[in-house]
Amino acid sequence: MTETIWFVNLKLVYNKIFVNYNYNMPIEIKKQLMPLNRKDDLQGQMRELLKIHYGFKDYRPGQAEVINNILAGKSTVVIMPTGGGKSLCYQLPALILEGITMVISPLIALMKDQVDSLERIGIPATFINSSLTLAECYDRLEKVKNGRFKLLYIAPERFYNNEFKNALAGIKVSLFAIDEAHCISQWGHDFRPSYLKLKEIIKFAGQPPVMALTATATPEVRVDIIKQLDLENPEIVITGFSRPNLQFGVIQADEGRKPEYVMDAISSAPGQSGIIYVGTRARADELLSYLLQNNIEAVSYHAGMEAEDRRWVQENFMNGKANVIVATNAFGLGIDKKDIRFVIHYDMPGTVEAYYQEAGRAGRDGRPSFCLMLYNSRDRYLQEFFIKGDNPPPEVILKIYETLLNYNSDKVLITYAELGEMITESMPDMAIGTALKFLEREGYILRSREKAGSAYLKFNSDFDAIVNSLGPRAKIQIEILNKLNGKFFSELKNGWDINFEEAAEIINVKKDSIIRLVRKLSDEGLVEYRPPFRGTEINILKRAELENVDIDFTAHKNKLKKAYEKLDQIEEYVYNFGCRQKYILNYFGEKDVENCGKCDSCLTKNGYLRKHEPPRKKILSRWHRGAAGKKTGNFAMSENLAPKAKLSTKLTQLDTLELYNNGLSIDKIAEQRGLKESTISAHLGYLIEKGLIKNIDKLVAPKQQNIIIKAIKKAGREKLTPIKEELGDKASWDEIRYVVAKMKAK
Numbered sequence: 001m002t003e004t005i006w007f008v009n010l011k012l013v014y015n016k017i018f019v020n021y022n023y024n025m026p027i028e029i030k031k032q033l034m035p036l037n038r039k040d041d042l043q044g045q046m047r048e049l050l051k052i053h054y055g056f057k058d059y060r061p062g063q064a065e066v067i068n069n070i071l072a073g074k075s076t077v078v079i080m081p082t083g084g085g086k087s088l089c090y091q092l093p094a095l096i097l098e099g100i101t102m103v104i105s106p107l108i109a110l111m112k113d114q115v116d117s118l119e120r121i122g123i124p125a126t127f128i129n130s131s132l133t134l135a136e137c138y139d140r141l142e143k144v145k146n147g148r149f150k151l152l153y154i155a156p157e158r159f160y161n162n163e164f165k166n167a168l169a170g171i172k173v174s175l176f177a178i179d180e181a182h183c184i185s186q187w188g189h190d191f192r193p194s195y196l197k198l199k200e201i202i203k204f205a206g207q208p209p210v211m212a213l214t215a216t217a218t219p220e221v222r223v224d225i226i227k228q229l230d231l232e233n234p235e236i237v238i239t240g241f242s243r244p245n246l247q248f249g250v251i252q253a254d255e256g257r258k259p260e261y262v263m264d265a266i267s268s269a270p271g272q273s274g275i276i277y278v279g280t281r282a283r284a285d286e287l288l289s290y291l292l293q294n295n296i297e298a299v300s301y302h303a304g305m306e307a308e309d310r311r312w313v314q315e316n317f318m319n320g321k322a323n324v325i326v327a328t329n330a331f332g333l334g335i336d337k338k339d340i341r342f343v344i345h346y347d348m349p350g351t352v353e354a355y356y357q358e359a360g361r362a363g364r365d366g367r368p369s370f371c372l373m374l375y376n377s378r379d380r381y382l383q384e385f386f387i388k389g390d391n392p393p394p395e396v397i398l399k400i401y402e403t404l405l406n407y408n409s410d411k412v413l414i415t416y417a418e419l420g421e422m423i424t425e426s427m428p429d430m431a432i433g434t435a436l437k438f439l440e441r442e443g444y445i446l447r448s449r450e451k452a453g454s455a456y457l458k459f460n461s462d463f464d465a466i467v468n469s470l471g472p473r474a475k476i477q478i479e480i481l482n483k484l485n486g487k488f489f490s491e492l493k494n495g496w497d498i499n500f501e502e503a504a505e506i507i508n509v510k511k512d513s514i515i516r517l518v519r520k521l522s523d524e525g526l527v528e529y530r531p532p533f534r535g536t537e538i539n540i541l542k543r544a545e546l547e548n549v550d551i552d553f554t555a556h557k558n559k560l561k562k563a564y565e566k567l568d569q570i571e572e573y574v575y576n577f578g579c580r581q582k583y584i585l586n587y588f589g590e591k592d593v594e595n596c597g598k599c600d601s602c603l604t605k606n607g608y609l610r611k612h613e614p615p616r617k618k619i620l621s622r623w624h625r626g627a628a629g630k631k632t633g634n635f636a637m638s639e640n641l642a643p644k645a646k647l648s649t650k651l652t653q654l655d656t657l658e659l660y661n662n663g664l665s666i667d668k669i670a671e672q673r674g675l676k677e678s679t680i681s682a683h684l685g686y687l688i689e690k691g692l693i694k695n696i697d698k699l700v701a702p703k704q705q706n707i708i709i710k711a712i713k714k715a716g717r718e719k720l721t722p723i724k725e726e727l728g729d730k731a732s733w734d735e736i737r738y739v740v741a742k743m744k745a746k
């Protein structure tokens with residue numbers, strides 16, 4: 001734990017400024033001491049804190065205004081470009097506001113880093129998201145109540161849980177900050193239904209001042225944010241979107257030549273950090289292997305990767321071990337790397353907002369950097385495909401609802417692909433997902449987290465035959481097979497609901513390696529294998545006859561229209577003959593903008609670069625002269641590709657045990673952990689067998705236990721099926737499992 005380590009360094013500084021004040025004191029004493037020194041000079045106090053914690057002498061544009069609004073208790077919408085210093089706007093007042101500043105952020109993966117870096121500069125902060133156990137959540141809330149922290153980061157999905165919401169009662173929220181506030185608007189490019197809950201939470205928290213922050217909001221998104229959050233006459237602070245150190249350019253390129261342009265651009269900024277955005281995961285992989293073949297030390301990042309790998313890639317890019325990252329738009333939200341010298345768009349993105357946000361990750365340190373877009377007229381088709389996936393027609397939405405209603409239960413566990421097959425239209429998974437999102441927003445359904453079920457695995461041949469089939473060279477695979485067989489001999493022989501995550505943890509081998517091995521054996525018919533189920537649990541909240549479904553599709557249709565308009569506008573950016581920076585700023589509503597004087601249009605007058613395909617190197621190097629800095633050390637790829645996965649040695653069953661001991665029911669545990677109930681039951685069986693749960697009376701009534709024990713005596717306890725056959729409907733599978741486990745434990 002990093003608790004209060006920062007305090008040691010800051011104690012002295014604090015004592016100098018605020019007499020006898022430090023964060024280690026009980027909250028009551030703090031409250032009394034806090035205004036001692038600068039009671040009458042709040043502004044002065046804020047500036048001292050700015051200096052102590054951030055090392056800045058002065059605010060950046062807009063920050064002072066926002067902070068003053070908040071200190072005056074006024075809700076404020078903050079629109080600042082990426083890297084403009086948004087987060088300081090709520091972090092700094094948080095230090096002197098009495099209660100807690102609650103920060104809502106969708107960037108779960110980054111919360112820990114954000115909190116760590118706050119702790120490093122002496123600001124006590126913590127976070128709550130799905131990576132924590134229930135017990136940890138409550139522990140942190142308790143500390144918040146005790147005044148241990150000034151900032152609390154929360155993922156908005158948490159508010160779906162009423163228990164959690166209620167646990168917030170009694171916490172004094174002085175400021176409610178909403179990061180990435182455009183996520184609340186369907187006009188934005190990243191709508192998230194969970195954000196619609198925030199209005200209710202703000203009320204629940206007693207209507208503290210709200211700060212809604214975003215880097216990309218067109219005038220209409222701005223209006224929507226205010227409306228959706230129910231803010232009454234909020235202040236709006238917009239700071240300039242102009243990024244004078246960025247140099248923009250577009251090259252029209254044949255598909256086949258794009259990789260060469262990328263190589264040229266990279267070689268013009270040797271040893272520097274850069275991001276290359278691509279339109280799809282497949283293209284990320286493609287371009288990555290091209291770059292590696294050309295000795296560029298690159299890594300790639302997309303949402304299809306395992307979380308562990310994504311984290312590793314991100315870390316290596318952040319700490320400069322990998323210079324170039326090839327990524328889909330899944331990468332970058334909240335990334336705070338200041339020295340990115342270039343951002344290349346390998347494919348045209350879908351909107352100017354997306355483009356400017358992504359390109360704007362270059363040059364946050366204020367040093368010259370370049371933003372290049374490679375454009376091919378076919379790029380538009382890819383974006384149209386996304387738009388279609390993002391905007392399924394109303395008939396499809398209703399059809400999906402109807403399909404769900406056909407289930408008797410209000411809980412439906414299903415994959416998007418299955419749902420897609422059930423409705424007759426051929427719809428990509430993405431459109432199904434969007435349709436569900438839509439129904440969710442309209443209050444007809446609620447989606448829980450994705451659920452993953454076990455896979456099934458059984459040896460068809462005897463172990464030696466399987467080993468022999470792999471051949472003597474497959475040493476690593478044989479080793480994995482040996483480990484599996486060593487731990488799970490009888491399971492593999494009799495058929496096993498394998499959970500790859502758990503198995504990987506137990507035998508300490510990467511999950512993917514096990515899966516690859518199993519697939520190979522399955523292809524050769526040596527094992528019986530059924531891949532794991534991956535689906536979504538859908539809760540039907542409202543049952544209505546189709547003709548009574550009260551959904552206004554006008555907004556939906558407008559959104560589709562809007563998406564095409566936005567696509568036209570980014571394409572216009574490509575074909576635009578004027579200054580590129582100016583085009584973008586005009587798009588965001590800024591008027592009276594001067595030409596930047598350094599984009600390709602400004603430099604070459606009327607887009608020389610675009611119209612001809614001149615000798616590339618020459619033009620590129622002339623164009624972003626100054627963008628490239630000094631060469632830095634090389635990235636030793638081989639070293640850094642060393643194993644990075646730190647597998648947790650804690651058994652997943654122990655997490656279940658903790659929740660079980662806290663008195664949670666099986667379905668609650670399953671919900672909390674995002675696992676299937678059957679998985680939790682299996683965990684309980686394991687825990688009973690290992691003697692970690694001694695008394696099973698709560699799970700199976702004592703009388704029932706006796707009935708089952710009798711059946712076990714008849715049928716033996718090696719297999720559950722004969723016992724079940726013996727008992728028929730008199731006992732459930734789970735009950736039998738628990739009693740058998742109990743007997744084995746003795």
Ligand SMILES: [Zn+2]
Nearest residue numbers: 579596599602
């Ligand atoms: Zn220009």
